[in-house]
Amino acid sequence: MVLVDLAAIAIYKGSGKKFFQALAFQLDIPTENDEGKSLTMDQLKEEIAANCNDSTLLIFPEAKRLTTGIRYWLEDLMASGVRVVCLAVANPGRDIFLEMLEIELEMPSDQRIREVMRSEAKRQGLNISESRLAELQPLAGRNPMVAKKVVRNESLGLKQHKPEHTQYVVIMPIIIAALMSFGIIRFIGMGTGNKSLYIFGGVSLVAGMTLKQLGSIRGARKRLGQ
Incomplete structure (x- = not known):
């Protein structure tokens, strides 16, 4: 059983200092020095690293946003035993992500x-x-x-007809396979001298190709001004 004493979650939004300040705040690490001045980003890194151990859990949604410097810093933390969880749509497949265990979450129902x-x-x-x-x-x-x-x-009353996702099944291979089967029937009719099969296969193949081309008709994809 894994015990976690400290945990923090942060999303990188362009400012490294705010990113580390958010981590420090959740880990109860001071972000100011004795004179009341804010710690620099490098000082925040050192303070967080010094106060993290093998019972610390860091969670980073949108991990693909993490900069190279942050990833190298996390690499040192991971080497010291800190548990790091990165969430991303796809595994970036570089540096620290190559060392992590990859778990694919189920899609929402x-x-x-x-x-x-x-x-x-x-x-x-x-x-x-x-x-x-x-x-x-x-x-x-x-x-x-x-x-x-x-x-x-x-x-806002906007018309919505086109799905904004790509979670659908591509049936083009099925259509191509069906057209090829009509071609096979045509050749069987040609080889056996069966005119009915020959005509049926040829007409079906041409009709299928025609419908396929008609189904691919689309308007301009670019919007005005592009």
Whole structure:
């Protein structure tokens, strides 16, 4: 059983000093010297490192934002036994991330996404019926952040028809396989002299290719000004 005496969570938002101040505050580490002046970023690093041990847990959401200097600093902490948890959409696959155990979390369930949308609607003061939530949920997929955005767009009266996620199944290989099967039927008809199979396979292949091309018709993808 792993015991944790101290824990801190911080997200890097561009300011290294504020990042380390947030960690120090949660770890009950002073951020000012005896004269009342704020510690520099390097001094904060040293103070945090000196007060962390193998019972300290540091959690970093959006770990891909961590700068090279922070990652090297964390590498020293990890070497001294500090437990570090980094959360990211994908493993960056460099320096400290190569040393960490990788655990893939399950995607939120549809029920969880629905709860997030309800909470965001309540926060926005928007009254959304269950039927409307059911219509909006496919636009969010399994992403809680996108779910909140969909609700905000709904509160602004913006039209939403296109999903803002890529969590769908690509069926193009199935279509290609079906077209190839029609080609096989055509060749079987040609080899056996069966005109019915030959004609059916040829017509089906051409019709399938035609429908495939018609289905790929799209308007301009670039918006005005791009």
